[in-house]
Each structure stands twice: as structure tokens, then as C-alpha cells.
Amino acid sequence: MNDFENLSISSAIEGLANKNFTSLELTEFFIKKIEKNKDLNCFITSTFDKAIEMAKISDQKIKENETRPLEGIPIGMKDLFCTNGVRTTAGSKILENFVPFYESTVSNNLWNSGAIMLGKTNMDEFAMGSANTTSFFGNVKNPLGSKVNKELVPGGSSGGSASAVSSGLCLGSTGSDTGGSIRQPASFCGLVGLKPTYGRCSRFGMIAFASSLDQAGPITKTVEDSALMLQAMVSFDKRDSTSSRQSIPDFSDFKKLSIKGKRIGIPKEYMIDGLNSDIKKIWDSGISWFKSEGAEILEISLPHTKSALPTYYIIAPAEASANLARYDGIRYGFRHNADDLNDLYEKTRGLGFGKEVKRRIMIGTYVLSAGYYDAYYLKALKVRKLISQDFEDSFQKCDLILTPTTPNVAFSIGEKQTNPIEMYLNDVLTVPASLAGLPAISVPSGFNSEKLPIGLQLIGKPFDEISVLAAGAVIEESRGF
């Protein structure tokens, strides 16, 4: 059997087209690999029977020359996307046995493109976390930890998705990004993670964390794969009122786009205290790569950057406190026996949700409460506008913004667990683009002294994913690995 471990989606498509191997062979390879790597805990639910069934259909289609864009490509589906007839948990005990009878738009689009579902990937509970340590189904391990003989976190919340792609358990996976949940784990696992513009991917059937921020996106090995998967995921969806009607380009056109003459902004506010020195070095390298490709580098200012994290940690929990109110044990999901209604709510939600989720529900409830609303939530909305304005102003001067993705590399499981603020700081460089709804990608750009990966982030103008991908490709070509 072939070794498909380092295969990219684009080369797999080529291999399938050239009949070098079948989708069934690919799928069976990954099924075996997943079973061998159960200790990484990447999947909450595996769907191997379904995968084999889908692979056979794909092989038939390939045979009949009716190939769809992702025909026969085995992927992991973050367990935040509702999948018809397949348990969907959002990493929570409260949905431990929840089986949707409907399909999310994003997953449906992928199946319609010929992608194959290997299973539902592990994640932080309700996408709340930056280390995949809040899942009811246990921690996910970063496969790169073995390089340094440590148990490293894969990042979060799409930790299972990132770890699975990084360890070669699937060719690509879906993630969702609310404040960095695609980009940060991609960076920690040495992968490409793309958060598209808010509204590009439908949120229908994607379990909500913070509705005004949640956005689906792909986690892949290469920029080209990212474009391929993104193409299959996006659509205008009338079932999501925030879905964008903006025309959808051919994202593979990024290959035709030259970065020469483009203006790359370097925001001085991202030079934060505590930025890892290796990361700083890679950032400098990134700047020089773009320079040598003929891009113009200019320093820009995003003055409200320092307010982004607190703003995010008001808005996201506020929305979450309402979004998670439906998990009450009345209609579906976990319900604890109780004496009366209040007791039912208390026990069901008290035992059904984990600690971090409860913390955020409490924060969200607090910031929306009478007497605190103006000081917290309303003020946060105002600051969010200022942050968006910062980007808008900067994009008058530049085409793209280059920053590190995270202030540090992957850390050990168990680290940063005592102080939630320390954990929240992981998102400091990713939340501003989330608050502004902008497309952003994390691309592997180098390593620290321990050979752990470091990602750089590129932030683009609204709906300009193509430029973001093109700039990502420049990094891929220049980084020297």
C-alpha cells in the first residue's frame, strides 16, 4: 500500500485522476492510521462505514469521469458541524448523544463536492478554548510533541482537526474560527489555517458559539489545499441571514496573482510584550521574503489592538450566554433527573457543561445584566467598531497585513490551566481580525530552537481571500522547507 501520510489534497486529486490509487485505498489507509493513533484523541466519532461507502461512490464517479472538485478526498469534520444521522457533540457532555436529523450547509457542500467523511474531530467544548483541553471527550495531543518528548497541546478550539491533518490521519479538515480557533491550532501543528471573511461560509447547522464571529474554514497542509477546500465550503445560503451574497471567485486564481508591488502593512501594535523571540525572528524573515518578492513593506498602526482581547472576551461570552441557553435538557441532549423545573435546569446545565463553558456563560450573563450592560457590552460594541475602523483606515494604505499568528509556540498539556487570562492571551493576535470579520490565514513559516512550528498570519481586505492565499503562497515558497 502507498504511504499517503504526506500527501496533499492537490496531489491526491492528481493521483486519483491518474488512477495511481483509488479513493477506497486512500480511505482505508486513513482508517487504519486513525485506529493506530487513537492516543492522539483526534476524533470523537468515527464514521468509517460511511467513509468506505462514500469512497466507493467516488471511485465510481472517477471511473465514469463525473469527478467533482474534491472527489474521493477523505477529510475530518469538526464536531461542531451538524451531520445528518451522525452524532454531533460540540465536545460537550450536554450533547453527548445528540444525533442531528439535518446537515450543516458547510458539510453538505463538502459532501456535494465529493469529499469523504472519516469522522467528527475533537474540539474544545462549544469551541471555547485555545488548547483543546476543555473537551468532554478528553485532551487532544499535538503529534509534534513527540519531537520534543513532551505532551503538547494542538491549540484550540479546532485541535482535533489540526492534530489529525498534522499526523496524517486525513488530507484536510474543517475548523471553525471565532477568535482564532482555526489559525492558532494550524500554527501550533505546522499547518495552513484559513478563516474566511465573515459571511463567506454559511453558519446554518454549525453549532453556535458567538454568532457575530463564528466562521468556518479549512485546515490543510498547503495553501493550494486551503483554496481547494474553501471553494467547496463557501456558498450563499438563504437559511443564514448573515450569509454573504458577495460573488464567489475561483480561489485557485491566487496562483495567478503576483505579490509584486503589493503593499504589506506591519502593525507596530502587534509587537507585544511577551512575544517569543523566535517568533519575532520569523516575523522579520517574513518581511524580508515579501521584500524580495517585490512587495512594498510599510509600518502601519492599528491603535485599538490592545483593546481587542478584552472586547472579544465580552462580546463572545455575551452571545454565547444566549446561544447556549437552549441546552436545557427539555427537548434533546443530556438531562439530569430533578425534583422540579429549577432543579432540572441547575443539574442539567451544572453537570452537562464543563468549567470553561460555565465560566463564559457567567461572564456573558454578567456583561449583559441590567446596570452592567452599558459599561461592558455596549462599550465593547463601540470598541469593536473602532477596531474595524482601524483596519479600514490601514487598508487605505496597504493591501495585506503581516503579523505572527500566536505570541508563543505550542505549550505542554496542563500548562496555562490555572489562570484563564493566560490561556486567553493565546488569542491576542488573532481576535482583532475576527472582530473586524476579515479574512486571515496562518501559514507555517519557520521553527523555534526546539523545531516547533511557527505560523505567520496574513490579514486581508473583506472578501479578498485570493490575496491572502497568494501571500500565503509566497511564504510557502520562500521559507525554505
Place this chain on the structure above:
Amino acid sequence: MTYLIEGKKDSWQVVLGLEVHAQISSKSKLFSVASTNWGSDPNTQVELVDCGMPGALPVINEYCVDQAVLTGLSLNAEIKKMSIFDRKNYFYPDLPQGYQISQFEHPIVGKGHINIEIEGKVKKIGITRLHLEQDAGKSLHDQDIKNSYIDLNRSGCALMEIVSEPDLSSPIEAAEYVKKLRSILRYIGSCDGNMEKGNLRADVNVSVKREGEKLGTRCEIKNVNSIKFIQQAIEFEAKRQVNIIENGEKIIQETRLFDPNKCETRSMRSKEESHDYRYFPDPDLPPLIISDEKVISLKEKLPELPDEKKDRFMREFNLSSYDAEVIVNDQGTANFFEKLVKGRDSKVVTNWITGEVFSYLKKINKDIKNSGIAPEKIGSLIDLIVDEKISNRQAKEVFEEYMKSMDDATTFIEKKGLVQLSDQSEIYKIIDQVLSDNPKMVDDYKNGKDKLFGFFIGQVMKISKGKANPKLVNELLVKRLKE
């Protein structure tokens, strides 16, 4: 006259404001395509949003938006170009999302007014706002000893909450306000106004004060679902408040429930216990934008509303204000009237509609529109009276039987042998018989006992078995007695 409550010490004025919840007559719900059909099996009309499934998202029903705009226009109110949907957060088993999507700070309709008529005087009642919101489901506690059940068919149905200014000052004004509002909603078709089904219900805010004082503390009576109950609830609540204040105590701001069996209000929860709903803009829904074009095109769709119709009827048909009000209250009645009055005397037509027709409809428990009564059915009967073929009295006596028959009026009265006696010589014959049978009375009459005239008329009618044309009998009798 001002409505006052006489306490032990003082006279008290009542200040009332109403929040009317009107369910929009729409085939599907406010944010889902589920049907709103009433009376279906429990939980059969439920989409993902209506039962709060994970990943479900609301999508606005444009038809409901149009109905809210139409209603706003008919309330002479400002239509907001931009309004915002908010989440109103609270836990209850029949609230599947854990929040109700409503409009808090930025409703779709702003200030307006409607006119009501009290004792012949027009009073303008301010409308504070109208906003759109989802209805909740229904909890069923009487199905089982141990468990409660939930029916989500109503969950997500579109409601308009119409809030009045505290401009109402008596139970009768509150009743007239609700009647007028219901009439308008029915005219434009945005709500069927059915209070029994709960499609129209009111929260009533009641406070009392002495003349010249500023507003007192109010209590809100929730979910009153008939006009009679609204009046009873206000009467009880206002007296309760007067007693409390006159006993030197203070009114506690609270939510109360009306018990129609005991005809009293009871405390539900006080302000301290009241929910903090933590309203915030629903991030699943962009701001609702209403274009000028939409407002203009909906304005063109507005039918003639009760007040305009009333003015026109008073002008065109010379109706009294009272009669016109009664006729236009229901659009079906007004349309019926307009068809019936063509070529006929408006006063006679009005009397027949508000008299016999209304009481007949009440008996068969239908409204004029769905009763199937053709205006010509009534018209042909009226025509026979005017043509003096039958008397008014005869017509009234046989009205119900006539309505049940399939015959037109002429055929019917012929079959019944009811044709009026209008032959002069026949009537003279009877008069002469009556006069010659009663010579003493004729003498008495001629000596000034005028009242005996009625006696002679009665005798003539009796002998003719009621068929004699009363007008003619009158005329001919006067003539004979003068001879």
C-alpha cells in the same frame, strides 16, 4: 363624563395603558417556514428554529414585516427605516431557544394614534410603538399527574405588540380602544382579532391618582383575553389600589393575573422578582431595513379604514355618528350596508341591519361575511315594506323563517299569504263595520276623547288579521271620523 372611583376620602382618576399582543395572520412563522395552522396535533408545525435545535438560524418572514408596516400605517404611525431584533433572555420550557426574538430599543413602528368615540365625543389615543416578536410555545400541565408537556406549534408565530400611551381613563375607554384596534387590524387583515383563540390579548397597566396629582405606581395585569375581562380587571384593580392608598399604604409595582371566575386580580411577581431579560441585538439577524418604496407600495394597498369609512357614510348616506360607527366597526357589515343601501333609504337599511340582521347573526353565531346572507335577500324584503306590500311588523315576525327559506321575499310572503291589504274600499268596509259596532265610542270620540283613535285602529287591524296597511288605515279612519 370623567370616570371616577369614589374612595372613602377622595375621588380617584384611573390611568390606563394597554399592551396588545396581536398574532399576525400569516401562513408561516416569523422566522421559520413552519405552518401557523391553528388546532393541529401538538408539535406537528415545528421547524428547527421553533424547537431551538443546535445550529438552527432565524430567517425573517417578509410577509410578517409587511403586515407590521401596514398596521403601523393604519395606526397613523411612523415607520422606522431601520429596526433591530433583540434577544430577550429567560428560561422556560416552552421557550426553546432560551430567548425570545423581539424588538427592544428600535421597534419597527414608532409613535402614532387612533381615535375612539366615547359618549359621542372623539378621543385621540396615542400609540407609543409597535414591535415584532416571536410567540412562545404552550405548556400543558393537565395531561399527566407527574409530567408537563410542551406543544411548540405556537412557538415562533409572529406577534405584533402594540403599546398605547397612558391616555385611557376608564374601563369603557379601554374597551373601545381594543374594539377599535381590533376593527382596524381586521380591516387590513394583519390579525384576525380572535380573542378566544388568544390571537389578540392585552396586558393592562393600571394606576390611580387624585386629580392634579402626578402618575401613581402602576400594576400590570397580564394576558387578559376578552374585552369584558379587560373592563372587569380594570374595575377591580383600580378599586384595590384606591383602598390600599386610602389605608395609608403604598402600591407595589408588580405583575398581576386576572382570575375571571373570581373577578379579581392576583399578584404574580413583584418588581424585585422581575426578570432581567438581558436584551441585546440578535447577532443572527442583520438590522431590518424598510425602503421608502416598500412603505409607498404598502400605503397604496391600505383599504379605506373605519374612521374614513365612517366619515364617508355620514356624508354620503346621511347616517348619524352612532349608526355609522356601528355599521363600519366590521368591514363585512360596512360592505353589506353599501350594497344594500343602493337605491334604498339609508335609515331603514341601517335599522334593519343593526336590528333584525344583527340579532339573527347572533342567534346563528356567525358574522355577516361568513353567514352567506346576500344583501338582496334583505333588500327584497325591505322593498316590500317600502312598497307597502307588507307591514314592518309582519316582516319582523316572519324574519327568521324567511332567512331560513330559499325563497325571495315576494314568493315567500305570497306562500305565507302575507300580502298587505291596501285596497281602500276593503279597508273602508272594515272601518265602517268597527264604527257601527261601537256607536257609543264614536260619540265619546267626537266629544273629545282623542285616545279612542287608537282603539279604532286596533279593532281594524284585528279584523284584518294584521294585514291592513297601517298607514292607510290611519288616513282613512281620520277621514271617516271627520265626516
